[in-house]
Amino acid sequence: MDPSNDYLALVRDALYARHMKQVGCFAFNQASDRVQEAGTPILPTLERVLRDEVMPRCPSDPSAQHQGFPGLGNLLVDYFRIARDGQMERAAEFLSSLRGPVLIEAIRAISTVWDHTIPSPFMPTIETAARTGSPEEREIASWSLDWHQNKPQIEEELAASRKEMGL
Amino acid sequence: MLFAVGVGLLAASTAYSAYDRYFNQGQSGWQALLGGAADATGISGIYTGITGRDLVTQHHLSLTPAQQRQMLTEGSIQVVGSALVLYGGVRSFLRGRVPVAPTRGGKLFGLREWEVAPGQQAKAAKTLQQLEADYFKATGRRPVVLDADHPQGALGYIDPKTGHIELYSGERFGSAARAEELFHYQQLKARGLLGKTEAEIGPKVIQEMEQEVEQLLRNAGFQPKR
Numbered sequence: 001m002d003p004s005n006d007y008l009a010l011v012r013d014a015l016y017a018r019h020m021k022q023v024g025c026f027a028f029n030q031a032s033d034r035v036q037e038a039g040t041p042i043l044p045t046l047e048r049v050l051r052d053e054v055m056p057r058c059p060s061d062p063s064a065q066h067q068g069f070p071g072l073g074n075l076l077v078d079y080f081r082i083a084r085d086g087q088m089e090r091a092a093e094f095l096s097s098l099r100g101p102v103l104i105e106a107i108r109a110i111s112t113v114w115d116h117t118i119p120s121p122f123m124p125t126i127e128t129a130a131r132t133g134s135p136e137e138r139e140i141a142s143w144s145l146d147w148h149q150n151k152p153q154i155e156e157e158l159a160a161s162r163k164e165m166g167l
Numbered sequence: 168m169l170f171a172v173g174v175g176l177l178a179a180s181t182a183y184s185a186y187d188r189y190f191n192q193g194q195s196g197w198q199a200l201l202g203g204a205a206d207a208t209g210i211s212g213i214y215t216g217i218t219g220r221d222l223v224t225q226h227h228l229s230l231t232p233a234q235q236r237q238m239l240t241e242g243s244i245q246v247v248g249s250a251l252v253l254y255g256g257v258r259s260f261l262r263g264r265v266p267v268a269p270t271r272g273g274k275l276f277g278l279r280e281w282e283v284a285p286g287q288q289a290k291a292a293k294t295l296q297q298l299e300a301d302y303f304k305a306t307g308r309r310p311v312v313l314d315a316d317h318p319q320g321a322l323g324y325i326d327p328k329t330g331h332i333e334l335y336s337g338e339r340f341g342s343a344a345r346a347e348e349l350f351h352y353q354q355l356k357a358r359g360l361l362g363k364t365e366a367e368i369g370p371k372v373i374q375e376m377e378q379e380v381e382q383l384l385r386n387a388g389f390q391p392k393r
Contacts, residue, residue: 021365022319022321022324023365023370023373024373024374024377025321025323025324025325025347025348025351025377025380026324026325026326026327026351026365026368026373026376027324027325027326027333028326028327028328028364028365029326029328030365032328032364033364033365033366036364062308062309062311063311063312063313066311066331066333067313073326073328073329073331074326074328074329077328077329077362081362108306108307108308108329109329111306111307112328112329112330112361112362113362115359139307140307143307144307154304157304158301158304158305158356161297161301162301162353162356162357164297165294165297165298165350165353165383165386165387166382166383166386167350167353167354167357167383
């Protein structure tokens with residue numbers, strides 16, 4: 001049996017948030033968690049769905065994007081968490097092929113997975129987006145670079161704010 | 168909605184029965200009104216079923232035992248129905264909102280609704296502004312507000328894997344849900360749990376965060392909704 005068919009169904013389940021679990025205020029995309037468990041073999045399917053199915057018809061408005069592809073952010077976090085283990089060159093190539101809202105979400109996912117530092121294989125794509133991308137791409141890429149360059153200072157400011165609020 | 172329909176039916180039934188007592192049975196205005204209400208709620212049926220007399224006039228109605236049993240049964244069913252309508256109305260009144268409005272259930276953690284405490288508007292607004300600014304700085308985005316109601320009546324959710332916050336019902340029920348989800352983001356950030364799966368976070372930590380957020384909301388000028 002070809003496992004790629006199972007992967008495709010699983011990725012689409014995660015993309016369209018078909019199996020959500022809500023615990024108090026926390027929402028978990030269970031299919032996305034299973035995507036992550038699948039590991040490296042699911043990367044080609046993830047790339048295909050994100051690049052060929054989502055990218056051509058992903059709206060830029062955040063509400064519309066979330067309604068159309070509610071699991072997009074989850075899949076990108078899954079992708080980079082899997083790729084972190086020995087698949088960085090592949091991930092850099094994939095990142096460079098992205099445009100528009102999917103690229104924007106991918107840069108956010110990188111910030112989540114690497115806690116606001118940009119791994120060097122991704123740097124050329126993010127720097128290019130900051131210079132020559134659409135206004136939205138430039139904004140998120142500049143935000144990501146600002147974090148990368150000034151992380152200790154920004155972290156300190158946010159930590160002070162959390163402390164003030166009792167956290 | 169169901170409460171309104173139930174009250175409407177009871178009122179119509181009372182009016183019909185009072186009309187019958189006043190015009191056809193020659194009872195006084197008060198007798199007709201009280202008798203009508205007792206008929207509509209089923210109290211007359213139970214009384215007559217047991218005693219064989221009319222509740223208001225005390226006239227003996229010369230019913231057979233079978234007719235009395237039938238009146239007792241029908242009266243009992245009517246009383247239960249009326250009690251349910253009354254219970255629904257009282258419950259809705261005590262909650263201060265109509266029964267069809269979204270509700271978060273009130274069970275365990277994270278299911279309580281919050282509102283700005285009296286006299287704490289400035290404090291709550293300042294905290295919310297700070298939370299918003301910090302969230303935007305950390306994620307490069309703002310919470311998504313959906314106009315639709317959540318199917319289970321939730322007012323907001325956060326996805327720990329992405330940090331994405333979703334607020335429902337167009338935030339018609341105030342700003343507390345926004346504050347709660349933004350506090351949850353800060354909790355996840357402080358614990359290094361962003362980007363993690365449910366299994367990696369675990370139920371114990373989720374429960375801890377739900378408990379902690381209640382104190383954070385209180386400190387920020389919010390209170391549980393009555």
